[in-house]
Amino acid sequence: MGKIYQFIDQRLDLTPLLRKIADHPVPDHANPLKTRSAFIYCFGGISFLVILMQILTGAFLMLYYVPSPDHAYASVSYIKNEVAFGGFVSNLHRVGASAAVLMVFLHMLRVFFTKSYKNPRELNWVAGVFLLFIVMGLGFTGYLLPWDQKAYWATTVGLNILEGVPLAGGFLADALRGGSEVGMLTLTRFFVIHVMFLPGLLILFLAAHFFMVRRQGISHPL
Amino acid sequence: MSVNKTSSSVDPGKNSYPFYPNHMFMEALVAFGALLVLALLALLWQMPLEEIADPSDSAYVPRPEWYFLFLFQLLKYFKGSFIVVGTVVVPALATLFLLLWPFLDRGEETRLSKRPRSLALGVFAILSIVALTMLAVVEDSDLHMDLPPIQEQQLAEGEDLFNRFCVLCHSMHGKGGFMAPDLTQVGARVNRVYIERVIITPQIVSQTTIMSKVPLSDEERHAISAFLARKK
Amino acid sequence: MSLCEKQTTSSRRGFLANGIKAVVAFFGLGLGIPLLGFSLSPTRGRDRHEDWIPLIALAELKDSRPTKVTYQYERKDGWTTVATRKMAFIVQNGDGAFTVISNRCPHLGCGVDWDATANQFRCPCHGGVFDLQGRVLEGPPPRPLTQLASKVEDGSIFIREA
Numbered sequence: 188m189g190k191i192y193q194f195i196d197q198r199l200d201l202t203p204l205l206r207k208i209a210d211h212p213v214p215d216h217a218n219p220l221k222t223r224s225a226f227i228y229c230f231g232g233i234s235f236l237v238i239l240m241q242i243l244t245g246a247f248l249m250l251y252y253v254p255s256p257d258h259a260y261a262s263v264s265y266i267k268n269e270v271a272f273g274g275f276v277s278n279l280h281r282v283g284a285s286a287a288v289l290m291v292f293l294h295m296l297r298v299f300f301t302k303s304y305k306n307p308r309e310l311n312w313v314a315g316v317f318l319l320f321i322v323m324g325l326g327f328t329g330y331l332l333p334w335d336q337k338a339y340w341a342t343t344v345g346l347n348i349l350e351g352v353p354l355a356g357g358f359l360a361d362a363l364r365g366g367s368e369v370g371m372l373t374l375t376r377f378f379v380i381h382v383m384f385l386p387g388l389l390i391l392f393l394a395a396h397f398f399m400v401r402r403q404g405i406s407h408p409l
Numbered sequence: 410m411s412v413n414k415t416s417s418s419v420d421p422g423k424n425s426y427p428f429y430p431n432h433m434f435m436e437a438l439v440a441f442g443a444l445l446v447l448a449l450l451a452l453l454w455q456m457p458l459e460e461i462a463d464p465s466d467s468a469y470v471p472r473p474e475w476y477f478l479f480l481f482q483l484l485k486y487f488k489g490s491f492i493v494v495g496t497v498v499v500p501a502l503a504t505l506f507l508l509l510w511p512f513l514d515r516g517e518e519t520r521l522s523k524r525p526r527s528l529a530l531g532v533f534a535i536l537s538i539v540a541l542t543m544l545a546v547v548e549d550s551d552l553h554m555d556l557p558p559i560q561e562q563q564l565a566e567g568e569d570l571f572n573r574f575c576v577l578c579h580s581m582h583g584k585g586g587f588m589a590p591d592l593t594q595v596g597a598r599v600n601r602v603y604i605e606r607v608i609i610t611p612q613i614v615s616q617t618t619i620m621s622k623v624p625l626s627d628e629e630r631h632a633i634s635a636f637l638a639r640k641k
Numbered sequence: 642m643s644l645c646e647k648q649t650t651s652s653r654r655g656f657l658a659n660g661i662k663a664v665v666a667f668f669g670l671g672l673g674i675p676l677l678g679f680s681l682s683p684t685r686g687r688d689r690h691e692d693w694i695p696l697i698a699l700a701e702l703k704d705s706r707p708t709k710v711t712y713q714y715e716r717k718d719g720w721t722t723v724a725t726r727k728m729a730f731i732v733q734n735g736d737g738a739f740t741v742i743s744n745r746c747p748h749l750g751c752g753v754d755w756d757a758t759a760n761q762f763r764c765p766c767h768g769g770v771f772d773l774q775g776r777v778l779e780g781p782p783p784r785p786l787t788q789l790a791s792k793v794e795d796g797s798i799f800i801r802e803a
Contacts, residue, residue: 208428208429209427209428209429209430210427210428210429211427211428212425212426212427212428213425213426213427213428213431213432214424214425215424215425215426217432218426218431218432218435219435220435221426229436229439232436232439232440233439233440233443236440236443236444237443237447240444240447243672243676244676247676247679247680250679250680251719256462258720258721260458260461260462261720261721262719262720263458264458264720265719265720267457267458269682269720270679270682270683271678271679271681271682271685272675272676272678272679272682273679273682275448275451275452275675276675276676276679278450278451278452278454278455278456279447279448279451281451281456282447282450282451282454282456283447284474285474285475285476286447286450288476289476292476296531296535299510299527299531300521300527300528300531301519301521302514302518302519302521302524302527303519304510304511304514305511305514305515305516305517305519306511306515308511309511309512312510312511313508313511316504316507316508320504323476323477326474326476326477327473327474327477330473330474333458334461334462335458335459335460335461335462336459336460336461336462336463336469337459337471337472338459338462339462339463339464340462340469340471341471341472341473341474343464343471344471344473344481345473345477348484348496349496351492351493351496352493352496352497353493353497368464369464429658430654430657430658430660430661431657433657433661434657434658434660434661437660437661437664437665438660438664440664440668441664441667441668444668444671448671
């Protein structure tokens with residue numbers, strides 16, 4: 188390990204970079220050992236952890252999942268019933284979705300109540316609001332994928348709500364559905380949105396979020 | 410600790426501690442706990458696949474994932490031309506408010522005790538979401554009353570019972586009493602579970618209702634609700 | 642920070658660093674094992690196809706040259722059962738006996754074909770050449786063409802997948 192690190196370090200000069208990360212000070216008010224209430228500063232980190240878990244379990248679930256009305260249900264039931272650890276991995280993804288929404292929401296409450304969004308951190312709050320919506324969008328699109336009763340009906344109702352929106356609603360609902368009925372094209376669309384577009388946006392916004400945190404530091408306490 | 414208003418990042422010193430290894434160790438421990446909880450939930454919480462999607466099944470009660478329930482519940486309160494209030498106006502205003510909040514609340518004070526309006530707003534938002542979600546859950550638990558499916562012979566029995574007990578006050582197709590609402594198209598207005606609940610507890614319609622509890626067996630009540638639910 | 646902590650700073654750093662490693666290792670294993678098992682699950686217990694597959698009626702066999710036949714059998718593939726089509730050659734030995742040879746080249750699995758002018762099986766990929774009995778004449782194939790187990794019943798030839 189040490190030798191490999193030395194080899195890379197001689198060529199890329201990583202040590203100062205790592206030093207900077209490793210030695211950057213964390214304020215006491217974010218240290219649960221020093222400040223009892225500091226645990227509320229953990230929600231953001233846990234959100235990130237859960238999102239990483241979702242990416243990991245999601246990637247593995249794609250080994251078996253097929254986004255087609257003919258196969259989606261059978262492939263999910265195959266994962267749950269026949270693949271080793273299949274029930275565990277798919278449940279982990281399901282629980283993770285709820286945990287992600289919950290943790291992002293709690294993180295947002297912490298930022299709100301400690302007023303951590305105040306000048307100069309307004310933009311990071313805005314990025315965070317987008318992250319919340321992206322995570323909820325992932326929840327909505329992921330719900331259809333197993334193609335069981337609740338998947339089909341929740342999506343039908345959700346898209347009909349959108350359809351009721353004046354002016355652009357009908358167009359947007361048709362665009363998401365790929366037509367006027369929830370079916371094959373809806374499933375492939377939701378699948379691609381769920382595994383490509385929204386995760387891409389998620390990573391972009393997360394990068395911006397973390398960049399701003401490192402640039403501006405952890406905000407001052409109450 | 411007093412609030413230093415000018416500097417935005419923390420100086421290394423006595424009020425801070427290093428990221429590595431101290432803070433990272435803390436984060437590792439927290440991650441350990443969080444993932445353990447997640448794994449336990451995944452192991453213990455059985456989330457079975459339902460039946461395969463069936464677009465012809467009109468008996469299915471669609472519900473979104475729990476974190477959308479508050480939005481779903483909100484829609485129940487806006488009818489007719491006010492539907493857009495629930496689908497567009499409230500969500501759009503909330504979104505706009507959320508996005509612009511740091512620019513609306515520009516004060517320097519960060520202590521919550523000195524920010525009564527922020528506190529009130531935050532608590533109001535949380536309470537609304539929690540209350541709407543709970544209302545949705547409570548109303549759903551009624552919907553999941555397990556009713557045996559309607560059988561054809563029940564309809565005749567239900568009509569018979571209706572003519573014995575209900576027509577004294579209720580009317581149907583122009584016949585019957587006028588003390589209570591006409592039930593000719595009751596099945597189009599309310600669902601069968603609601604009919605059952607009204608028969609069991611008439612007061613859910615109104616605290617001052619004059620409707621009395623009719624002594625019926627479960628089978629008889631199911632027959633009446635089946636008969637009325639088909640009146641569309 | 643107390644004096645006591647300052648004295649023990651370096652051992653404390655070591656302890657914390659080891660703690661981080663322990664947690665990382667725990668999760669590496671705790672997630673790695675299930676995810677590995679999840680991915681490798683379908684490779685357990687290769688499904689052998691035990692049934693006899695009908696190939697062709699004996700009467701349809703032509704002269705002594707190899708007869709090319711396609712055959713089809715049902716195979717479990719994930720959560721579906723699919724019809725798999727494959728090809729084999731029936732080689733007659735003159736005395737009424739015959740062997741059934743798979744067309745899969747033992748080198749890398751390309752489909753070999755019969756070259757009637759040269760009286761040889763030729764592989765289109767890397768120049769493998771086999772004689773009528775499937776023995777290697779030229780090229781990289783490490784072993785002869787695979788012979789499939791066969792039997793005759795009710796005037797038809799049946800084989801079994803290798």
